[in-house]
Amino acid sequence: MDRPLMPKATAVWLVENTGLTFEQIAEFTGLHTLEIKGIADGEVNAGVRGLDPIGAGMLTRQEIDRAVKDPNARLRLQRSIADTKLGPKKKEPRYTPLSKRQDRPDAIAWLLRHHPELAEQQICKLLGTTKNTIQQVRDRTHWKSQDIRPRDPVLLGLCAQLELDDAVARARIANPKAVRTEPLPAEGEELPTFE
Structure with missing residues (x-):
């Protein structure tokens, strides 16, 4: 009580x-x-x-x-x-500590590889990044593109597993055609682009 x-x-x-x-x-x-x-x-x-x-x-x-x-x-x-x-309070913009900001491109690459059904706006909201950064990681024009290794954003501490699962579920409902049916690309291959 x-x-x-x-x-x-x-x-x-x-x-x-x-x-x-x-x-x-x-x-x-x-x-x-x-x-x-x-x-x-x-x-x-x-x-x-x-x-x-x-x-x-x-x-x-x-x-x-x-x-x-x-x-x-x-x-x-x-x-x-x-x-x-x-009603519920509006969420504040996500703050990422300086020590974890360098891991964002790795998390973006992981999400692009493993969950291509996620829209750019969902990735922005999930990781607290910008569409420009996502596009640079996707096109491999990011300043850190030589050092990017796709890593799970949950393990990096950039988002919670529940938030990721919720975003993926919403994306699959909104766009069922974008759900991956082919195997994941190898380490050196290009990431797929979905618009």
Whole structure:
């Protein structure tokens, strides 16, 4: 069960402003019953200002009234309004540490060889690179093209296996004709180009 953001301040407010039992407050906030009794006696957290859980959107007045009428009832934390109206947060651009940036061309070459069904935009999103870099690796005009060895981006730490699997699955659904049926090219051979 989720807990309130500031459990002690919430407990102070509930003790001072409601008729809830110590057990109900302790169960809701995740604190021990003796600590709630100490708050009520003024021995624990003296001087702590209470946090109104109704104003913070954690509880409703009806939920508190329901729990006051039934001492065995448990309080339920309300879903945040921000979670329901705003939806998930937009992802930030992927940051790759300096020590791993030199491995990007190797990961791009691996993806071009093993997963040609991936679109350039998917590779950009997966590795945090640009379409220009992908094209340079594909055409072997990249400044590091002599030293590029195709290596798995998951093992290099540039993306997670779940992210790679998800991108490949989406690409196969979007473009089933691009799924490889012929064997992979040998080490020295050219990489295939799919548009």
